[in-house]
Amino acid sequence: MADQTYYELVYQVVRQIPRGRVTTYGAIADYLALGSARMVGWALHQSFAAEGVPAHRVVNRKGELSGRNHFPGAGMMQQLLEQEGIPVSENKVVAFERYFWHPQELDGFRGGR
DNA sequence: TGTTTGACCACGG
DNA sequence: GCCGTGGCCAAAC
Numbered sequence: 790m791a792d793q794t795y796y797e798l799v800y801q802v803v804r805q806i807p808r809g810r811v812t813t814y815g816a817i818a819d820y821l822a823l824g825s826a827r828m829v830g831w832a833l834h835q836s837f838a839a840e841g842v843p844a845h846r847v848v849n850r851k852g853e854l855s856g857r858n859h860f861p862g863a864g865m866m867q868q869l870l871e872q873e874g875i876p877v878s879e880n881k882v883v884a885f886e887r888y889f890w891h892p893q894e895l896d897g898f899r900g901g902r
Numbered sequence: 903t904g905t906t907t908g909a910c911c912a913c914g915g
Numbered sequence: 916g917c918c919g920t921g922g923c924c925a926a927a928c
Contacts, residue, residue: 795924814910818923825923826910833909835926849910856909 795824799832800839802892806846809874810890811882813850820892834859845869852885 802817814829829847833856836842845866849855857866857880867877876883 815912818910824925826912827908827922828910828924830909831925836909844909847909850912854909859909 795821795828796832796835797839798823799829800836800842803833803836803842803844803847805892805895806843806890809888811846811848811852811870811875811885811888812890812892813848813852815850816889816891817847830855843869846873848882848885852882854880854882 798821799817802820803812806812814826814833817829818824818826833842833844833847836844844856845854845860847856854866854870854877857864860866867880870877870882875888882888
């Protein structure tokens with residue numbers, strides 16, 4: 790495990806993102822308590838090489854689809870989010886705070902709701 | 903081998 | 916409330 794690079798750690802966290810939820814780069818960086826939010830962005834950029842990594846569920850702090858430009862096909866990221874049940878407007882997540890998901894919830898979720 | 907950029911965030915003015 | 920700067924670590928040139 791210690792051999793995992795920061796990117797792989799990010800992949801694992803992103804993979805744990807439940808459907809219909811979104812998170813931010815800073816949240817992941819804060820949860821890992823390593824590097825910085827910028828590294829998360831780079832990690833996701835390489836995430837295309839890793840499967841099972843829903844990068845479309847990761848947005849910036851403003852809830853905007855920063856990486857939309859890097860996704861294959863224009864508007865694909867938005868469509869993916871809408872398919873998950875997340876309304877998106879102008880490349881920005883609506884009620885983003887409501888769909889926000891903290892990686893820490895994995896540690897002590899259990900309590901449902 | 904050194905410099906620059908990068909799917910960012912937080913703070914200060 | 917908006918704009919500018921610093922910080923972070925790694926990959927690309």
